[in-house]
Structure formats: structure tokens, C-alpha cells
Amino acid sequence: MRQTWRWFGPNDLVGIDEMLQAGVQGAVSALHHVPTGAVWAPSEIARRQAEIGTRRNGSPSGIAWEVVESLPVSEAIKKQSGPWRDHIAAYKESMANLAEAGLQVICYNFMPVLDWTRTDLAYRVAHGGTAMRFDLIDFAAFDIHILKRPGAADSFPDDIAEKAARRFAEMDADARDQLSRNVVFGLPGAAENFSLDDVRTHLAEYADMSAEQLRANMIEFLAEVAPEAERLGLRLCCHPDDPPFPLLGLPRVVSTEADYRAFLDAVDLPANGVTLCSGSLGARPDNDLPGMMQRLGPRVHFLHMRNVIREGEGIPVSFYEAEHLGGGTDMVALAAAVVAEEKRRRDAGRADASIPMRPDHGQDILDDLNRRAQPGYPAIGRLKGLAELRGIFTALEHPAFQA
Incomplete structure (x- = not known):
């Protein structure tokens, strides 16, 4: 497991120095200032790499930008309207520029209008x-x-x-x-x-768009970009809907294992993969996270590990973000499935045997309460979650527990 941490850029109140103190191995970031549908220029990619690679005092951080989250898919692509073909061409060019800069993992989502929803x-x-x-x-x-x-x-x-x-x-x-x-x-x-x-x-x-049509548009998008990702040595990984049920009358097509299987099978390339977010998927009681990791494992290119407490068992349901080991998902069982998948990859000689993981979100505790960082991305709450997850993985990977 590769331990990573999301960073929103120079204005993020949780900086590179804090990442170092948390023991993070790599950064997850994006060019949030570039308009969706535009090309990510090599100069902008290089600037973000340099920012991640530098501490506040100007010395090298030793941390690299390892995962892109997210290279956004435009609404035009999702709807197949307006300049959507131009946006696909720009997406491919951005992928090529990222590959040239040495990045290999690109997370995206296919949620219409909303990236995530909380009240x-x-x-x-x-x-x-x-x-x-x-x-x-x-x-x-x-x-x-x-x-x-x-x-x-x-x-x-x-x-x-x-x-x-x-x-x-x-x-x-x-x-x-x-x-x-x-x-x-x-x-x-x-x-x-x-x-x-x-x-x-x-x-x-989106008033007249069905889930079937949105899924078809997604598959057409992937049929365009996944072969290019394969050629460039990139791994694309789709983040699930958050929350994983319909809202505002909008269709949702990445909420369940069956949803993932539909687009993975339709564009059956190793580069076309999954961001397994245990928090987003865990907001549905019918999503079996350890089982999904086992069954989708070969195509899981990125892990978000967090937990939620559902306030009921219906769909949809109210929920809040729990401590990383304190919600409805059995994190030990999920981590064990990750360790087993990584062992299979090592045995098969896969170069991507170590799956990047970030402790997604976290509760605001202690000094976080006054920091006013990006909602869901506190320093201490994420550090606590990473420490807990690191302990589980360290134990599971210890020789005493290996068959």
C-alpha cells in the first residue's frame, strides 16, 4: 500500500510540511484552477510538481505528485452536447502531458452536476x-x-x-x-x-436523460480515452457517486458493484479501472466493500479508505462521516482484501503491485476545529485515520500473519 494524502494546492491550509510530519509517501492533487474541458499544459503540471516537491523553507520535500484527483470530465462530455468532442480531445492531450511528466494514476468521476453532496x-x-x-x-x-x-x-x-x-x-x-x-x-x-x-x-x-443514456455516454467516453491511457501507461480509475443514490432527479451510474462491472466489461482494458472509495460506497447497505475489493481487485487502481455511520438501512439514507475504524465498513476485512490483492499482483510480476491509498476525509478534532481547512480534509483527523490504517496494514503484512 502506497500511503498518499490529498493536497489542494498552495492555498490549502494543510501543507506539504504537515504531510511530511504525517509520514505520507506521495501526494494526490489536481490543477483546480484550470477550467474543465481545457488542456492541462506541461508548464502547469510542472509547477504543481515543483510545489509538492518543496517545503515552506525552500528545501526539497521528497514527496512527489503520484495520483491525479481529479482530471475532471466536463458536463458536455457527460451529456454529449456542445463541444464534447473537443473536450475529449483535450482530455487525451492532458493525459499525454501527465504521462510525459511521469504520472500514472488518474482519478475521475462521472457524476452529473454534483461532485459530492452534504447538508x-x-x-x-x-x-x-x-x-x-x-x-x-x-x-x-x-x-x-x-x-x-x-x-x-x-x-x-x-x-x-x-x-x-x-x-x-x-x-x-x-x-x-x-x-x-x-x-x-x-x-x-x-x-x-x-x-x-x-x-x-x-x-x-439533464431532465430527459436516463441512467441508461448516461451509462452509454460514459462507455463511449471510456472507449475513446481508455485505449489512449493504455498506450501511455496510465491507469484511469472512476470514483463512485457520493452519495451512491440518485439526487435532484439526476441519474447515477457508479453506485454499486454492478455499475462498476458494466463499464469495466464494456471497455475491457487494464487501464480502465476503479477508485474504491469505502466511504462513498459504504453509504449503501447493499455494498459489500471487502467483497468488492476481492472481486474487482485486479482493476482497483486507487483506494479511498474512510467510514460512515448510516442512520438507517434504507436507500437513500442519512449518514455522517465516522472515525476511520468506527463506521459500518469492516476496515480490517477491507484491508485484508487489499493485502491479498497486492500479493497476487507481486506474484504475477505486476509493476502496480502497491496500490496508492489515501485516508479519505476525517473528522475535525483538536486544533483542526480552528484551522478551517477544506471541508472533510483536516490535518489531525486525517493523520489519526492514516495512523489507524497504517497500523492495520503493518499488522496484516507482518511475517507473523503471512501464510
Whole structure:
């Protein structure tokens, strides 16, 4: 397992020096300032590599940019509208530039409009820290009464819609504005720029798109880019939907093992692979994470290891982000499946035997509570999660436990 850490660039309040102190081996980053659909120029890639490779005092960090998260797929590609073919050409050119710079792993997602969705970015948990949370009733209140999406009430069970109406009535103007900001934060790069009318416009463009059509568009995208990734020695890995069930009337096509299998089989190339995110997938009770790692293992190119506590067993369901070993996913069993897959790869002589993993998200604890870092990406909370996961992997890989 290759221990990595997400870094959002020079403005990230958790910097390269903190990564070193956490014992991180490699960085996960992206060119967030480059507009989606544009080419990632070699000069911009080199600049990010240099930033990651340098400590605050100007000395070398010894850390390299190892995983791209994300090289975003434009809405035009997802909808196959407007300049979508030009965007695919730009995607291929960006991949070539990344390969030339020595990067090999590219994470992306195929979620329409929303990159992720939470209703509370600082939910207070029992020990006094905070975590990100998705509250189904709050989300229904946003969808039905704030966004006022046509037909929204029919998207929820009657009891949830009724509770949402009461919840909305209890909110003052500030609470309603905060809920809107929290939901909109999941729009790529749009936390401060998107209005509710912008969201409505995006949703309208998907009004007639089925999950089958979105899946077909995804497979066509992969049929274009995966062979090029194979030629360049790159590994593409799709991140699951977050959360892994339909929202806002939008289709979802990367929420289950069957969803993954559909596009992996349709474009059956080693370069076409999986980001196995145990937190996103773990928000559904029917996703068996250790089993998915076993069955999809040869195509798992990147791991996000985090945990959630589901507040019920339905789909959809409310949940919040737990301590890494404290939620509904059996992390020891998942880690054991990872260790077994890496052993199979070593035995087969695969160059990618060590799978990059990052301790995804984390609860804000201790000094994190005053740091105001990127939501979900605290310093100490992630360090704690990485330490716990590192301990599990160290034990599982110890000779005393090897057959």
C-alpha cells in the first residue's frame, strides 16, 4: 500500500510540511484552477510538481505528485452536447502531458452536476469534534422548498417529505441560506459562484436523460480515452457517486458493484479501472466493500479508505462521516482484501503491485476545529485515520500473519 494524502494546492491550509510530519509517501492533487474541458499544459503540471516537491523553507520535500484527483470530465462530455468532442480531445492531450511528466494514476468521476453532496459540513459528533453529514430530511427540505425542483416531492417517501416540510418551516433565513451553501459546495469549483438558478439550469439540461443514456455516454467516453491511457501507461480509475443514490432527479451510474462491472466489461482494458472509495460506497447497505475489493481487485487502481455511520438501512439514507475504524465498513476485512490483492499482483510480476491509498476525509478534532481547512480534509483527523490504517496494514503484512 502506497500511503498518499490529498493536497489542494498552495492555498490549502494543510501543507506539504504537515504531510511530511504525517509520514505520507506521495501526494494526490489536481490543477483546480484550470477550467474543465481545457488542456492541462506541461508548464502547469510542472509547477504543481515543483510545489509538492518543496517545503515552506525552500528545501526539497521528497514527496512527489503520484495520483491525479481529479482530471475532471466536463458536463458536455457527460451529456454529449456542445463541444464534447473537443473536450475529449483535450482530455487525451492532458493525459499525454501527465504521462510525459511521469504520472500514472488518474482519478475521475462521472457524476452529473454534483461532485459530492452534504447538508452539514461541520456536524457535531459525540466527542466534540465535527464531521460532514448528509441528512435526508434536510436535503428533501432543500430540494422541495428551497430549490423548488419540479416534481421533487415525488422523489421522497411521503413521511420524509412531510418531515422536510416541518423542518423547513422551523428554519430561519440564515439556516436556509446555510443549507443551500452546504449543498452547493459540492458543485465543482462553485462554492462561491453558483446560484440556485445556476443549479436549476444544470438540472434542466439533464431532465430527459436516463441512467441508461448516461451509462452509454460514459462507455463511449471510456472507449475513446481508455485505449489512449493504455498506450501511455496510465491507469484511469472512476470514483463512485457520493452519495451512491440518485439526487435532484439526476441519474447515477457508479453506485454499486454492478455499475462498476458494466463499464469495466464494456471497455475491457487494464487501464480502465476503479477508485474504491469505502466511504462513498459504504453509504449503501447493499455494498459489500471487502467483497468488492476481492472481486474487482485486479482493476482497483486507487483506494479511498474512510467510514460512515448510516442512520438507517434504507436507500437513500442519512449518514455522517465516522472515525476511520468506527463506521459500518469492516476496515480490517477491507484491508485484508487489499493485502491479498497486492500479493497476487507481486506474484504475477505486476509493476502496480502497491496500490496508492489515501485516508479519505476525517473528522475535525483538536486544533483542526480552528484551522478551517477544506471541508472533510483536516490535518489531525486525517493523520489519526492514516495512523489507524497504517497500523492495520503493518499488522496484516507482518511475517507473523503471512501464510
